[in-house]
Amino acid sequence: MAAHSSVLSVSRIINRLWGRHLGNTVKVFGTTLTSHRNKTLHVPLPAKYGGRHTVTLIPGDGIGPELLTHVREVFRFSCVPVDFEVVHVNSALEAEDDIDNAITAIRRNGVALKGNIETKHTMPPSVKSRNNLLRTSLDLYANVMHCQSLPGVQTRHRNIDIMIIRENTEGEYSNLEHESVSGVVESLKIITRSNSLRIAEYAFQLAREKGRRKVTAVHKANIMKLGDGLFLQCCREVASGYPDITFDSMIVDNTTMQLVSKPQQFDVMVMPNLYGNIVSNVCAGLVGGPGLVPGANYGRDYAVFETATRNTGKSVAGKNVANPTAMLLASCMMLDHLKLYNYANLIRNAVLTTMNETRLHTADLGGQGTTSEVVQSIMRIIQSKGQLTADM
């Protein structure tokens, strides 16, 4: 550690004096060391070399590979300075080598874009969900999803604009199960004070950054008095430090009832893992389905982007009918994270224009378009903006 700190201070001096001349070399050198020391103060920049970022890509199963291929196509076409390091994870294997490789790759690059890895529940219970392993190993504690009604999509409810922040590592997904007596299985749900404080803090920070007025904590503390009671208490504690933001709480069954009748009343919602799963899927369904909403998993050091509802989409895989919107918007979120804002806005606007103005919809939205047609339309719109593009 002492060696690191001395090198760090040297690199800082070098950066100040000759930063302009030495360019990216110093930035990379300084960055790698900073991440070891100043853990609590600053989010390390992801891997960047020669002006290009490297991002881990995990194709996953089902529609994952084809959608991510489209993302790469759009990126290549728009000349986005991102290189993908592809890591395949075979969900049929019992060994965890594949997912370990993926995790190492993400640690190396700092950012990932992934499809959903299937969990075959015909395999023995010791084989854990790969997606869950990834999230817990990298400590991606916040799952953020922004559900917005899109003007071009017909839904029963209009004017929905909800941000859902879900605790992503503990709760019911702790993977601690045992069969103490034959025929009796116990599954443990763990709630800790530190994680609950962390996610509440994240929720309020995000609400403040985005100018949101209200945060609602979703819980079931009337039944799970200790567990969800602790979560609620942590949220209240954090809320007291943000007097400009209204805080209220709602029981999860009432929440789902309100969501299907009056979803416009919700602004930002924060909740533990399982309720997050339910509420995020309900909200995704309300705004138009799993093909539309992108999701992001943020940790202190890493960020992984995927579709919000994490579907494998086996029934539509390989048929060129999947909706590429969610994955493309997730890749735009990734570009925002990499601070490539121009590219992010370019692609996002093209996607939204195709959705709302051109109204080229895939089958899940009731349209006739194929995935490739939608992607072609997006690339045409990008080309028409006059930016530098590769060949189609």
Added chain:
Amino acid sequence: MEVSNFNKAVSNLSVIGSSFCGRLFLVRHLALGGSQVIVRMAAGSVWRSLVSQVMGGANRRPAVSSFSRGIQTVTLIPGDGIGPEISAAVVKIFDAAKAPVQWEERNVTAIKGPGGKWMIPGDAKESMDRSKIGLKGPLKTPIAAGHPSMNLLLRKTFDLYANVRPCISIEGYRTPYTDVDLVTIRENTEGEYSGIEHVIVDGVVQSIKLITEDASRRIAEYAFEYARNNQRSSVTAVHKANIMRMSDGLFLRKCREVAENFKDVKFTEMYLDTVCLNMVQDPTQFDVLVMPNLYGDILSDLCAGLIGGLGVTPSGNIGANGVAIFESVHGTAPDIAGLDLANPTALLLSGVMMLRHMGLHQHAAKIQTACFDTIREKKVLTKDLGGNSKCSEFTTEICRRVQDLD
């Protein structure tokens, strides 16, 4: 307990008696602080088998307590808040429909029994054990009263293992979702609501979710029998076995095993998140859903929200010894209690569910049609349904329609 053994002996007797393909008059004395004489007529064996089909797999013994021409006793628990007024409304409507139901009103408040255990009052328990059918209004759960909620007590006392909630769109009460017609069957005794929680170290809490083979098999069997008896085409098991491999895996395995014995009913399994996603986009694709406790709680409330909320949703709880308690699931609404503003629809529809359970399909259909017609006409509606009539006016209107339907 003495009384329940006596009940068992009596029911066995009546089984033997009714096997004589004729009627048998059975007179029983119950010596519990006074003697009550109840005249019962054991049903003919044909009717008995029909009724036991309708009541589902809950009771293995042939149903003793249901008859065709006799008056069925039902324990009525009015409850708190708006409970008494909506119960009175339901009684009035049943009278108008000439349903062969005799009400026994009981109150349930938690009392401390011998040994310090909280229980429901003896007369309520005895009445329910005898009649086997109950209709319950909303019960208030006092905070910091020292005893668990009344609903929990009732559940434990009668081992109410299945919570059944049929959700059918009500014509005339418009929601963004039309054509909803599904039933949620929720395991009601274990799962996440076992109430077993510990503080491991300061700041770390563990809640235990319990899934047992027996309870899972029992609920799966009930679900399939319900589907069969009510002409439902498919049963979907809702689970999260990709994450909770062992617990939901066990539940799923039991459902699959039970499905083998019910080949006439289609069985599918679906992840909880997929169900939620599809439910809000297209609820018509679901029929009967069976699931463990927590998912059931949330999904059944979600489905209630689809059709208009808890004020119009019926609910039934099926217990292990043939006991069935039907209830309204909304709250006690203390702010409108006693003001004749309450909406009795939820309790009424639960009463209709109860009539179907007892095999009185004609009366059930009559009352349901009258209720739905009243709501569709939109002339006499209580405030929560969008009108400004009083509860009594709404009730009178339904009674009038019921009598007109005769």
